Amino acid sequence: MKPLDPKALRREFPVYQNNPGLVFLDSGASAQKPAAVIDGVAEFYRRDYANVHRGVYQLSQRSTDHFEEAREGTRAFLNAPDVNEIIFVRGATEAINLVAQSWGPEFVKAGDEIVVSDLEHHSNFVPWQMLCQRMGARLVVAPTDASGGFDLAAFEALLSSRTKMVAITHVSNVTGAILPVERIVELAHRKGALVLVDGCQAIPRMPVDVRALGCDFYACSGHKAYGPSGIGVLWGRYELLAAMPPWQTGGGMITQVTLEKTDFQEPPHRFEAGTPDISGAVGLKLALDFIESIGRDRIRDHEEELTGYAIDRLSRIPDLNLLAAGQRRLSVLSFNLDGIHPHDVGTVLDQHGVAVRVGHHCAQPLMDKLGIAGTVRASLGVYNDRDDIDRLAAAVEACREMFSR
Amino acid sequence: MMDLRDLYQDIILDHGRHPRNFRPIEHPTHTAKGHNPLCGDRVTVYLTIDGDKIADVSFEGRGCAISTAAASLMTEVLRGKTLAEARALFAQFHAKVTGGEVGEVAEALEEDAERLEPLTGVKAYPARVKCATLPWHAFEAALKGGAAAPVKTE
Numbered sequence: 229m230k231p232l233d234p235k236a237l238r239r240e241f242p243v244y245q246n247n248p249g250l251v252f253l254d255s256g257a258s259a260q261k262p263a264a265v266i267d268g269v270a271e272f273y274r275r276d277y278a279n280v281h282r283g284v285y286q287l288s289q290r291s292t293d294h295f296e297e298a299r300e301g302t303r304a305f306l307n308a309p310d311v312n313e314i315i316f317v318r319g320a321t322e323a324i325n326l327v328a329q330s331w332g333p334e335f336v337k338a339g340d341e342i343v344v345s346d347l348e349h350h351s352n353f354v355p356w357q358m359l360c361q362r363m364g365a366r367l368v369v370a371p372t373d374a375s376g377g378f379d380l381a382a383f384e385a386l387l388s389s390r391t392k393m394v395a396i397t398h399v400s401n402v403t404g405a406i407l408p409v410e411r412i413v414e415l416a417h418r419k420g421a422l423v424l425v426d427g428c429q430a431i432p433r434m435p436v437d438v439r440a441l442g443c444d445f446y447a448c449s450g451h452k453a454y455g456p457s458g459i460g461v462l463w464g465r466y467e468l469l470a471a472m473p474p475w476q477t478g479g480g481m482i483t484q485v486t487l488e489k490t491d492f493q494e495p496p497h498r499f500e501a502g503t504p505d506i507s508g509a510v511g512l513k514l515a516l517d518f519i520e521s522i523g524r525d526r527i528r529d530h531e532e533e534l535t536g537y538a539i540d541r542l543s544r545i546p547d548l549n550l551l552a553a554g555q556r557r558l559s560v561l562s563f564n565l566d567g568i569h570p571h572d573v574g575t576v577l578d579q580h581g582v583a584v585r586v587g588h589h590c591a592q593p594l595m596d597k598l599g600i601a602g603t604v605r606a607s608l609g610v611y612n613d614r615d616d617i618d619r620l621a622a623a624v625e626a627c628r629e630m631f632s633r
Numbered sequence: 634m635m636d637l638r639d640l641y642q643d644i645i646l647d648h649g650r651h652p653r654n655f656r657p658i659e660h661p662t663h664t665a666k667g668h669n670p671l672c673g674d675r676v677t678v679y680l681t682i683d684g685d686k687i688a689d690v691s692f693e694g695r696g697c698a699i700s701t702a703a704a705s706l707m708t709e710v711l712r713g714k715t716l717a718e719a720r721a722l723f724a725q726f727h728a729k730v731t732g733g734e735v736g737e738v739a740e741a742l743e744e745d746a747e748r749l750e751p752l753t754g755v756k757a758y759p760a761r762v763k764c765a766t767l768p769w770h771a772f773e774a775a776l777k778g779g780a781a782a783p784v785k786t787e
Contacts, residue, residue, distance in 0.1 A: 602673055
């Protein structure tokens with residue numbers, strides 16, 4: 229397998245032509261868009277756009293075909309068994325809220341428990357916290373160990389027949405740690421609990437196969453996977469989706485409405501009220517095609533190699549503390565410099581043309597546990613190379629120098 | 634590119650590392666917490682107001698070099714001022730960092746306004762303006778009696 233060539237790939241991302249010298253290390257927040265996505269969405273609007281699932285005219289049929297091809301493309305990308313298990317949403321946040329608000333009240337009752345990890349993004353924490361408050365259930369937090377790894381033994385000890393759902397991230401957006409999802413699923417299923425996986429950070433950078441993972445729901449966002457913002461995916465086992473009541477209601481999700489009552493469509497349409505993000509779905513399909521054209525194994529190998537290089541390079545900087553240093557991780561590096569607030573580091577790095585994210589990364593429970601206000605986070609994409617890491621390291625050194633005077 | 638040393642001047646680094654009046658006041662007449670949910674910075678401002686005068690002012694919290702230095706310098710200039718003078722200093726400072734119309738302050742306050750000048754470098758860094766104004770907004774909230782409400786920033 230030929231390694232990926234980030235310099236060649238960079239030419240496919242117009243943002244680099246328009247921002248010469250940019251060192252973009254914030255793909256974990258949102259990835260840049262390749263021309264294939266930008267131009268493809270524009271082309272769709274130019275040629276084939278109309279509302280979907282409604283028109284008897286040809287243009288609407290073509291638009292519907294594009295939209296449903298995107299659904300099938302997403303199914304194939306996730307290796308899901310059935311195309312009707314793919315629900316288009318705004319992003320992972322909406323996907324998780326959908327499950328928490330539709331599945332939740334139907335299947336969670338007072339005294340039940342929902343397990344999350346302390347690594348979770350607020351989007352995989354707050355919806356469950358609110359569900360528990362509403363139903364009188366208990367939110368149980370599975371801890372990471374001292375080195376920042378997911379503590380499987382501690383997790384197993386927290387499971388019981390009261391556990392109804394385990395909501396867990398695939399790859400941490402703060403430390404980049406890869407969670408042992410297969411093992412987590414096995415342990416949870418043994419107790420009869422379902423498992424929802426937040427795949428935001430995994431989708432753009434490693435092969436994901438929901439059948440192999442064995443999970444029950446998988447949520448992800450298009451914009452972190454080189455697609456447009458505003459589109460995301462919830463995958464769920466069909467029998468689970470079929471047992472869930474509608475979430476939002478309106479057009480497109482009904483079979484019959486009378487003054488007395490309404491009958492609802494089967495999944496996925498039951499969960500897609502209103503005109504969907506048609507061009508977003510088309511863009512998502514183009515983004516997934518872009519990823520597949522490179523190859524997910526190649527992307528993972530590239531980012532793994534670059535992550536290793538970055539760990540090595542950053543570890544040599546005095547006073548730099550890398551979070552979860554010993555973990556198997558992918559593409560996300562969080563660190564702090566002794567005595568310098570992450571926001572000050574971010575401003576200095578920006579002046580050196582290095583775009584990173586600073587702050588709590590929507591993971592305040594983890595920040596509180598670690599006793600820190602935030603971190604500086606560098607995250608990788610297909611366009612990053614060793615030069616970017618060298619520029620990051622040089623900018624961090626310049627920051628140390630500035631604050632040591 | 635702006636020179637970063639205009640933002641991180643020596644006096645800012647000094648106050649950021651060694652903030653003055655960094656302590657609670659046990660029985661303040663006024664207090665308020667400032668919180669910037671975007672970055673997690675937190676500051677609590679304590680005041681002892683005697684009649685119309687700020688007899689004592691202090692702060693606690695955690696934040697970046699800019700917000701810590703801004704709070705520290707604020708406490709230095711506010712001690713002994715009347716409330717009207719304090720408001721005048723904030724109005725001018727606020728205008729300077731947000732790019733508003735900068736008015737004059739009374740001659741007696743010019744030296745204090747000068748003390749705040751090093752912070753006005755944030756004007757060139759829109760994402761950081763709120764760091765410099767957070768403690769001032771907390772001060773204002775304390776005067777309004779907003780006990781522990783999170784304060785608004787830019």
